Amino acid sequence: MATTDPAAPSPDTADLAPALGREEATDPFELAGETFTSRLLLGTGGAPSLESLERAIRASGTQLVTVALRRVEASSSGAMLDVLDRCGVRLLPNTAGCRTAREAVLTARLAREAFGTPWVKLEVIGDEHTLLPDGVELLDAAEELVAEGFRVLAYTTDDPILGRRLADAGCAAVMPLGSPIGSGLGIRNPHNIALLRDSVAVPVVLDAGIGTASDAALAMELGCDAVLLASAVTRARDPERMALAMRQAVEAGRLAAGAGRIPRRWHAEASTPMQGLPDL
C-alpha cells in the first residue's frame, strides 16, 4: 500500500491503538466546576526566560498555570501575562510565602482583585527551610476563604486525615506534596498518597517534589487526578523537552491506573506455556 506523504503514519499504527490511547489519556478532568483535558498543572516560577516558559507551557499541554503576587518593583514585567494570555491558559494565583492564615487570606483577596478569579492555590508554609505546609494555619485559612466564596485548592502535607479535614471544609481540591518544594525527591510516601486519595471525594493533585517523569507517572498510578509541578520543568536543562516528558508521563500514568496492573508476586510466573514443551 503506497502513500504519497512519507510523513504520514502508516495505516497499521495510525488507526486503533494510538487513537484508543489518546482518547483514554485525555478523559476529562473536573476541577472546581471547570472541565480540563490536560491533567498537568504547571507552575511558572523558575524559568530562565519568558521564551523558555512559553515553549515549556506549549509542550506540556497544560491548561492551568500558577502565578504569584509580589511588590510591583519586584514583579515580572507585564510580558509574562501576555505570554500566558497567548497560550490560552487559565491562571491559578498562589499564596506562596505566606506564614499565617491572616496573610494567606489577605493575599487570596488581593489575587482575586488582580487576576479577577476566585480560584486560589492556598499555600501556608511553616518555615523557610522545609517550606512544609502549616496544617493548623492552612485549615483556618481554607475555612475562611471557602466562606468568602473562593475555590480553594489546598497545598498540604501527605497526611490523609488533614486532607479529609480540608475536603470537609469545602476545598475544591486537595494537593498533597510528594516531597518538599523544589527538592526533586519524588514521592516519599506513596502509601499516604494512595490513602489520601481514598479518603476524599474531591480531586487530588500531587503538588511539589516531582523530579522527573517517572515521579509524575507514579502520582497518577497512585490514583491522583492530576499533577502540579514547576521546578522539575522550569529548572531542567531543557525545559521544553522535560515538559513534553511530563505530559506523556501523566498520560501514561493515567492509562496505567485505569488498566488494572498485575499483582506483585514473590516468585516468577511464566508467561510462555509449559504445555507442549519438547523433551530435548
Added chain:
Amino acid sequence: MQVTVNGTVADVTDEVTVAELVAERSGGHDRVAVALNGDVVPRSSWAGTRLAAGDALEVLAPTAGG
C-alpha cells in the same frame, strides 16, 4: 506627610489618593492589587481613598511563581 509604600517610607502630598500612588508606582502593570493597612482596597475605591500620615500601602503585581 509620611507614609510607607511597599516597605519604604515616602513623602507624599497631604490627602494623596490610592489611585495617584498606584499610577506613580505601577509602571505599565494593569493587573495590580492594593492593600492599605492590611485590608484590600478594591479598584473601584482607589480614586476615593485618601491616605493619612503613617499609613502603609502595598502595591502588588503579578509575577512568576509555583
